[in-house]
Amino acid sequence: MKSILAFETSEEAVKYENITKELMAKLKSYQQILEQNFELATIPKGVLWTKGELATTTFSTIPIPAFTREDFIYMSPILKEWQNLLVSQLDGKVMPHIQSFYENFSNDQLFVILAHELTHHIDLFVDEFEDDRHDSIWFEEGMCFYLPRKYCLTEEQFEEITAIELELVNIFTEDYGENDLDDFGSMSYQGSLSSIMFDYWRSYLKVKLLVEKMNGDIPSVFKLYKEWHKEGRETSLVQYFEDILKKSEEVLL
Known part of the structure; x- marks a missing residue:
């Protein structure tokens, strides 16, 4: 390169x-x-x-x-x-x-x-660079932060940046909490810098939570994401993951 x-x-x-x-x-x-x-x-x-x-x-x-x-x-x-x-x-x-x-x-x-x-x-990632990307951009952006942080930072650095962004989400939810994460896309760049970053922070934290719910199995998270795409994106990706995780918790019960 x-x-x-x-x-x-x-x-x-x-x-x-x-x-x-x-x-x-x-x-x-x-x-x-x-x-x-x-x-x-x-x-x-x-x-x-x-x-x-x-x-x-x-x-x-x-x-x-x-x-x-x-x-x-x-x-x-x-x-x-x-x-x-x-x-x-x-x-x-x-x-x-x-x-x-x-x-x-x-x-x-x-x-x-x-x-x-x-x-x-x-x-x-299922969307190409030339595509009019929508529906799942939060997953791609969140994973693009999760992977390098997980593989390239120390555990202390990883936990520190996670804690910082979790606090920022809590602080800025009053300002931007009504924004739908599935709407994260090209329109996101038309707001203030804090509103743009709010979507990035939430995306990373959502992906991190998904990986943890899947016991650290990153390939399984990607598998579910691809299944959602192959099934025609009939629901939002956020809702799709929530439904899958809810079913898995019910099985455990």
Whole structure:
């Protein structure tokens, strides 16, 4: 996979060359995990590294400087940009410990964002990049965070980010709790940053809960997801999983 530095000056490219090399080396190891366990068959041609401003205004209009298309992953490698962005998602709410976490956002957590983008390329997801994706985008987005966090973070880091996002969901439910998770999709990017991230937080937590309900059996979660698709998506994916889990609990009783 190519690593392409797309900055406006050669000085900027040199400044961020080391961190991009470090992230690409880690991505190679994670790529092998996806290939061996999660049907990653075709990788993107490369990662295009650029400033957040270019990522969100020139290469896309998405307000988050990390996204993937069929051929390339686009991402800002600038840690300070991510720290500022993640603090801004708090909408000025007073949460000192969460603000401190994002102000000290680490390279490990930055790598999870890059790994998230690569995870979109696994063949276990039923929707293609060119599809008008709907109904199940929350599952794909949630799994794209769950897998790299589970495989690439320490247990302490995993529990910390989970606790942070669970608290954020609880805090922002008053503002956005009426949003249907199954509606997570292209329309999600038209709201405020906190409303966008609210859907990401919920998606990750929902996937994490599903995996736990399935006793940590990630392939079984994907199997149910594919069965829902093959059966014609007759109900929402959220409802489908809830019905399946309810039946399994009744059997146990």
